[in-house]
Amino acid sequence: MSVQTSSAQVAAANLDSADTSSFNEMNSILSSMKRAHLKSGPADAELRQDRLLRSIRLLKENHVALAQAMSEDFGHRSTYQSMLADIVTSVRALQYAAEHVAEWMTAETIDADQGMQARIQPQPLGVVGVISPWNFPLNLSFGPLAGIFSAGNTVMLKPSELTPKTSELIAELVGRYFDPMEFVVVLGDSKIAAQFSSLPFDHLLFTGSTAVGKKVMRAASENLVPVTLELGGKSPVVIAPDADLSTAMTRTLAIKAFNAGQICLSPDYVLLPQGKEESLIDAAQQAIRHSFPTMQANPDYTSIVNERHYQRLIDLLDDAQRKGARVISLAPAGEVAFDQSSRKIAPHLVLDVTDEMAIMQEEIFGPLLPVKTYHELGDAIDYINQHPRPLAAYYFGESQTQQAQFASQTTSGGLVINDVMTHVTIEELPFGGVGASGIGAYHGIHGFRRFTHAKPIVIQSKEGASSQRIRAPYADKMAQLEAFLSQ
Missing domain, CATH: 3.40.309.10 (Aldehyde Dehydrogenase; Chain A, domain 2)
Known part of the structure; x- marks a missing residue:
């Protein structure tokens, strides 16, 4: 296993896949990221936009090297396809989120009776885990960041071991553009991915086959981690x-x-x-x-x-x-x-x-x-x-x-x-997807909502009229209930 641990390099730690120390190392990093997220408080619109724009810069400034790495991993991959599907599509998703994040973050005011104030406040979930596949190794790693970063979260990414040159380059570049408490890349084989899926994230996104998706969901359930599964099917x-x-x-x-x-x-x-x-x-x-x-x-x-x-x-x-x-x-x-x-x-x-x-x-x-x-x-x-x-x-x-x-x-x-x-x-x-093809959806505002907690906030009126009905004695209130039920 290899983990990006500084702003300029990928750590040289290579651990045996079956060694529990790899799980402990990942869990320690996740715990540090959670503490940092709580200590810094919810990211404001400026920081969220900055993370989105840095993701864009990473892709744009390194598009030639990234396309070459993908081609080497495939044996041969069309440069046009890599540029279009993996780089340009990801950049557009990130740009769209950067343009709209301030609007999406705005609390929604709700009409409430009896003098109360009520709103729905979008709140970041915390640290989101992402397990991305090999077929579009950039699109399915950076595309979800549009929702994850716009929602104010930080992220741990496990890219595919089947595209090793691309995954290693992603880890190196992320180390240059991001602080480790914002964005960490974990490298390793399928056993590392299995350990990764059992970490206590605040949310876990997996893209891959239905068969592996079942295993990921089973592992996540041990910590009651909510999942988004982007699967396939026929x-x-x-x-x-x-x-x-x-x-x-x-x-x-x-x-x-x-x-x-x-x-x-x-x-x-x-x-x-x-x-x-x-x-x-x-x-x-x-x-x-x-x-x-x-x-x-x-x-x-x-x-x-x-x-x-x-x-x-x-x-x-x-x-x-x-x-x-x-x-x-x-x-x-x-x-x-x-x-x-x-x-x-x-x-x-x-x-x-x-x-x-x-x-x-x-x-x-x-x-x-x-x-x-x-x-x-x-x-x-x-x-x-x-x-x-x-x-x-x-x-x-x-x-x-x-x-x-x-x-x-x-x-x-x-x-x-x-x-x-x-x-x-x-x-x-x-x-x-739906059913066997997946759970949950993202892209645009749907990604923002997927990686956000919609937190209801109610401020009671000074008089507290709405809470009077639950206070004893009840005899004088029974007539009101009966009148309502008889309507």
């Missing part, structure tokens, strides 16, 4: 009978190819009207041909993050094919469908899928797109409702009646009509 794309297939596949595959589909919001399967399979294949081939005339040597196309995840995706394809699926590679003409040395896998369509196939049971997290057909739109809705609630659902079709039907009859973390993943770019919207 986000469906429903193509209605009246949808334009070319538009649907262009927009779906744009996200399936972005970061090579290694996105929690990536489309995980398509529900298609029966009889349109060949038209869908043609539309998909045209969409990929237009965007990626080459792939293996194309700097715009990203590798799978490591060998284990690469082999897992190849195994999903093999399992589906063995069980009767029709697998269609969308690799450019003359190129291989996948290459172990580059860890680049071209987008694939997988047709004739059944629920017995692993590709329809697991979150894919890669450029593979199963296609399942349906008779009536109601059948597609029923299929979605028979499975765990997804992080997002995507619907392509022009009928407003059917759009409304789909929106009202399915439950998902978010819904996008005639596009894919667009909702995550709108800072004013809450981002989060």
Whole structure:
């Protein structure tokens, strides 16, 4: 384990993952941060803005090094994708919070009867723990800071061990831009992450798989730590009978190819009207041909993050094919469908899928797109409702009646009509899951509220009229109750 402990360096302490001293060290740091938070009192708007603006400076002033670190961790990662999804998106979220934090902090006055004064005072929670994943190592580390810092909290971050160069650079940079009582980075493997999740934070945010999310929630519950879980699941794309297939596949595959589909919001399967399979294949081939005339040597196309995840995706394809699926590679003409040395896998369509196939049971997290057909739109809705609630659902079709039907009859973390993943770019919207895809939401004011305690404050009137009704004797008050109940 490694912990950033000064304003200029990362500590050299490397402890065995199984050693309880790593937990004790993290717990000691957390205790120090809690004491510092209480001693300094609630951060004012100026300090909150300063922390947000320092986060922005960190990203802007080091964007080249950060993009290079991410590419090295992936084997190859599109620089444009890193700049857009990890750096620019995070900067915009932080800027939005910096512009609005003073407004969000304002207490809300409540109308109260009998001379009382009442208000809701937003209060910082304290120290928030963040466990971020590897697929967007900056976005999912710094994006949540918009809510955490605007709410007046400090933070401990455990970035992913699967992107070690990026995580080490984050720790180094945080040490330069922040005091250790404001922002601490903990480095280490999955065992360190498990210990981290059992610390007595004032709130814990985890982004990752549903399976690990259950473990995180179980560990946090031992200290009654409230959690925000941003999980995944199998986000469906429903193509209605009246949808334009070319538009649907262009927009779906744009996200399936972005970061090579290694996105929690990536489309995980398509529900298609029966009889349109060949038209869908043609539309998909045209969409990929237009965007990626080459792939293996194309700097715009990203590798799978490591060998284990690469082999897992190849195994999903093999399992589906063995069980009767029709697998269609969308690799450019003359190129291989996948290459172990580059860890680049071209987008694939997988047709004739059944629920017995692993590709329809697991979150894919890669450029593979199963296609399942349906008779009536109601059948597609029923299929979605028979499975765990997804992080997002995507619907392509022009009928407003059917759009409304789909929106009202399915439950998902978010819904996008005639596009894919667009909702995550709108800072004013809450981002989060529901059911198996997550607990809680953030972004914009929703992040501020998520990491804030809405504290009710009441000032009793001098006369104390409202409290008279609970004071004995009660005989002369009974008539008033009976009159109220008889209305």
